[in-house]
Amino acid sequence: MTGVLAQATPVVELRPVLPELVLVGTGVVLLLAAVFARRAAPETLLLVGLAGVVAAAAASIQLWDWDGDLTVLGGAVAVDRFGVVIRLIILSVAAIGMVLGYHYFERSGETRSEFFPLMLFATSGMTLFAVSANLVTAFLALEILSLSLYVLTGFSNRLGSIEGAMKYFLLGAFSSAFFLFGVAMAYGASGSTSLAAISNALAGRTGSIALAVTAMGLLAIGFAFKVSAVPFHMWTPDVYQGAPTAVTAFMSAATKVAAFAALMRVFNIAFQPVTWDWQPVVWVLSAISVVAGSILAIAQTDIKRMLAYSSISHAGFVLMGLTAAGEVGISAALFYLATYAATVIGAFGVVMVVSSRGERNTSLSSYAGLARRSPVAAGLLSWFLLSLTGIPPTAGFIAKVAVFRAAVEAGYWLLVLIGVLASVVAAFFYLRVIVLMYMREPEEDTEPDDGWLPRVVLAVPAAAVLVFGVFPGLIVGVLEEAAVLRW
């Protein structure tokens, strides 16, 4: 019946952006609450924020069986199952991130009511980035998410936090400029910023291929910055280390998912006619990210920096999946992203627990003997690290097999070889943490945080890592349906 009504009166169809509207709306409510209801307990704010996230998730699920237009709001936003899945991943991460953040700032005594609105705005930017069907919308979403994250990075009073925010802002602004320049080039090549129009122009040879390739390169730089692929990764270790750990947990998981989703959409739609031109670019980015990330991580003495470098190498693995254009690559990358998001937010969550108040114990040496002081934290962290290593029966293993398969199908043997060898190198530094936790005696009498809340919340990603690893069939079917980009 709604369909009939929509045809009769040309109303603006808002259902496809309802998740974003809910997120922004909740954010605004919480901002106002900070002004008008100063006494509101942080627990209340957290619950309202979580309610917003859940509502947004419900609104996205509604879109699974969407049978309306492929894009809405004048071609700005795409409606497809891909978008639904990406939104759900990001929203789950956001929910966990908010709980962790609440705990973190309560503990460090830095609770400020802007935290929840900023998280919600960042999340809305991320989900919008993933469903943008127009490069201008994408840029807008990119700025929403980036600006929120810059502030969140500097949310703590520590010098490192502020320094990280500054670095992130400067380099991020730079990469945004590249992105914007790419948008302009794409417009020059095709006369439009809509992904579908660009694709049609390139396929029909009515656009300039030279300009299109330039645009592709510039956009690739913008994306590579956000997913922290080498050589655009320089900001990652500093920002991940400087940011409050709860924010790092959220941002390392969710930003990557959003940026990869946008990258998949832009490259597989707008630049689909020039697939042969971007595949080698992705190949090279993947290879050097995997290798450099794994090798540089070995030298780290701080666990947050180590995980930052590890996230760089994991970006390389996702890119490995994307060397296969189309559904094969997208479904592999989606599985990898879902797994990676669960694993990395879990790992940073445990780091937050161990670092107790503020950011004191993030050096690797403070993990010595952790298994004795806090068996649950040590067990959880080992589990997440094994998943990052790719040891069965964790989800990380299945995810690696999936991206290797995609790269093999695309015919990139050498890349897979580089990937498996880099995983062995990476095993060394993940293992080192497990060695510290289980095989060394505690050096200092540092007590990990004994709050029950983070432990309970972290059981969720831990369970996800187990379920995706043992019964990947449960989500593979959904992901394969979601891997079809409609345009």
Add this chain to the structure above:
Amino acid sequence: MPWLTVLIFLPLIGLPVLALWTRATDVQARAVALVVSLATFLVALGTLGAFDPSLPGYQLVEQAVWVRSSGLSYLVGVDGFSIWLIVLTAFMVPLAIVASWGVSHRVRLFMAMTLLLETAILGSFLALDLLLFFVFFEALLVPMFLVIGVWGSSRRVYASVKFFLYTMAGSAFLLLGIVFLWFQTSEQLGQASFDIRQMEQLSLAATTQRWLFLAFFVAFAVKVPIFPLHTWLPDAHTEAPTNGSIVLAALLLKAGPYGLLRFNLDLFPEASRYFAEAIGILAVVGIVYGAIVAMMQTDVKRLVAYSSVSHMGFVILGIFTFTAQGTSGSVMQMVNHGLSTGLLFFVIGLLYERTHTREMGEMGGLASVTPWIAAVFLVATLSSIGLPGLNNFVGEFLVVLGSFDADRVLGAIAVAGVVLAAIYMLWAYQRTFQGPATERHRGLADLLPREIVAVVPVVAAMLVLGVYPKLVLDRVNPTTASVVAWVQSVQVDQQGLPGGLRAEVAPVDGSGDQTAAAGATP
């Protein structure tokens, strides 16, 4: 009854018990693990009973879809190669648990890891789906790594990390090979699959087959270990607690030759023939090298570790003779080596608990103090050097027989290995047990009742297999015959020209096709 699934996952029942029962005393935790592992052994015996010795193919096959779109399935089955290995596994784990009765540090975690290991080992012997195999094969690493690293002796961290990285590096290539074969199944057969019975149907160019063979070979050669990839073994065996040494030597090392038998021979027969000579040479080098280095050791545990390198050389030599005797002998030898080396490590563990040293020079003359321990060690020693009437003799004899058929020179050198084994093992016995006892070892306890209970079945098994090897061989031979025939039926393409080998060769009976029917009977 789904024998194999129950067998694989039964040990896991102990994990939640051990995890949640936080108040369990050490004895209770050990008892939980012991009971679970004994129950597993009973299931293994049941599986042996359900196994039909006359059939060459896979039996008791169970299959369930795991991920439909990827062709990934939970597929397990047993044949003549694996049936004895699973019985051996289920037999040795209770012994390993008793062997580490003295460990009092984080007992619940220790026992949980032991049970996890058992599941992973049984799973890798029974999986017929390549990815499932890989899952179990890799899942072995973590519990073994922790067992060595947490409960080992002084250089345990170094040894455990070395073990982990070595094996993981090897299996990285295996994973690459598996993904390639998987891709080939979807290209050639129209349906992606990890089922090795499907993968047998692939036609691969000779060059491709050889590369894949090497990728698989590296992974398994590290596990065996084949010279020169053996360097992790002495460290891991020596530093591991007794429990870990037994599991490593008796069970984990068998995953390597088992993988070669199951996958390399079956999937790449042409490449197996092509590389057979080179591998035979490596095996013989390993036999002699391991024996000579074992002779130089002063640490009795390290000596036995190097003797494993030597003994596993026999196993590899036998496999790559592609003769019925050689290959059956290898399977027999795997079981034998598990029993005798497992018992040796058990006894060394008892000695270490009592004397707190592994240096043979510091022991000396223990026979007068602990005569029963000396007797058990002597039995294991004699078995290990291949005394007729004990188990090892049969296996080594068959391997040597097979290798004479295939290559006289290699066979002759391998025989030298038998002689060397007699030298270093008897020497070890002499240095440890004979001569006058040192003053500080007076009054050491001899075998305790629980240790006697653990030792007697192993010694009995060694005698039974020595006197009546037919028990093992009857169940191994049909499978061996069909695999040997399959490998022998393939022509070696010396030029390495691409050609569809599988397409030209008619499938040999018993290479896995009738198995589904056989598996229906429980």
